[in-house]
Amino acid sequence: MSETTVNGTLSPREWVSRYADDFFRFAMARVSDRIIAQDLVQDTFLSALQSADQFRGHSSERNWLLAILKNKIIDHYRKEGKVVSLGRLEEEDAFFDEKGHWRKEAAPQPWPAPGEQNEFYRILRACIRKLNGLGQAVINLKYLEEKKSEEICKELSISPSNYWVLMHRARLHLRSCLEKNWLK
Amino acid sequence: MDTHKHGWPPCCKDATLLAEKRLQEKLSFRERFGLGLHLLYCKYCRRFMKQGRIIAAATEQLLQHDESLTLDAQVKAEWELIISQKIDL
Numbered sequence: 001m002s003e004t005t006v007n008g009t010l011s012p013r014e015w016v017s018r019y020a021d022d023f024f025r026f027a028m029a030r031v032s033d034r035i036i037a038q039d040l041v042q043d044t045f046l047s048a049l050q051s052a053d054q055f056r057g058h059s060s061e062r063n064w065l066l067a068i069l070k071n072k073i074i075d076h077y078r079k080e081g082k083v084v085s086l087g088r089l090e091e092e093d094a095f096f097d098e099k100g101h102w103r104k105e106a107a108p109q110p111w112p113a114p115g116e117q118n119e120f121y122r123i124l125r126a127c128i129r130k131l132n133g134l135g136q137a138v139i140n141l142k143y144l145e146e147k148k149s150e151e152i153c154k155e156l157s158i159s160p161s162n163y164w165v166l167m168h169r170a171r172l173h174l175r176s177c178l179e180k181n182w183l184k
Numbered sequence: 185m186d187t188h189k190h191g192w193p194p195c196c197k198d199a200t201l202l203a204e205k206r207l208q209e210k211l212s213f214r215e216r217f218g219l220g221l222h223l224l225y226c227k228y229c230r231r232f233m234k235q236g237r238i239i240a241a242a243t244e245q246l247l248q249h250d251e252s253l254t255l256d257a258q259v260k261a262e263w264e265l266i267i268s269q270k271i272d273l
Binding site for chain 1: 191194195197198200201204228229231235236238239240242244245246247248254259260263264266267270271
């Protein structure tokens with residue numbers, strides 16, 4: 001870290017080596033799609049170049065770039081309409097009946113002791129990818145970035161009760177997806 | 185938001201939500217008591233709780249060591265090229 005930025009100077013030639021990996025990981029935790037995450041990071045660098053004259057050095061170069069990336073991610077959520085998909089959560093319940101009991105076909109079955117670990121992980125990965133956008137987002141922020149629930153609520157602009165509903169849903173889906181695909 | 189009534193002790197839907205909370209933080213006394221009571225007589229929710237723990241641990245393992253989260257060197261090289269071209273314009 002010999003070349004830190006001082007008062008309003010940027011070193012764009014260093015951006016990729018300094019920040020690309022971190023930023024990509026950050027974006028992947030939020031959009032879960034390689035191509036989209038790459039595009040967001042690339043767009044961040046390009047927009048930053050264009051508005052480089054607006055950099056005043058009030059924040060570090062890294063934080064300034066990260067703020068641009070965060071805005072890109074929010075725009076992406078907006079475009080995809082992912083922010084509004086919360087409303088659909090309670091519409092239909094594949095897991096529980098109207099009294100809140102397990103539906104027969106969804107009730108958890110006993111699992112054998114895990115034999116082939118790699119197979120279990122492979123299926124789990126596929127099941128995570130099948131979750132909807134917000135479901136993936138809460139799982140990634142929780143287990144990849146190890147954020148606290150309050151931080152996740154803040155970042156996704158959701159209430160604590162929404163958070164628990166999303167987590168609960170995500171866990172139910174992962175469990176049933178694993179049971180269907182791994183036990184067979 | 186929920187359409188069904190929240191009874192006592194909690195139904196499976198509410199109990200599994202409490203189980204999910206329990207995986208991540210401390211429950212209040214009432215929540216802990218309700219969940220514990222429900223688990224006494226419900227084998228499905230006991231399984232959900234146990235399997236939920238397995239899934240949480242495996243998810244953490246998986247995501248923390250996910251090689252798909254690294255960028256290709258080629259992509260980075262391209263970006264460096266694009267950036268230096270823009271600067272030199």
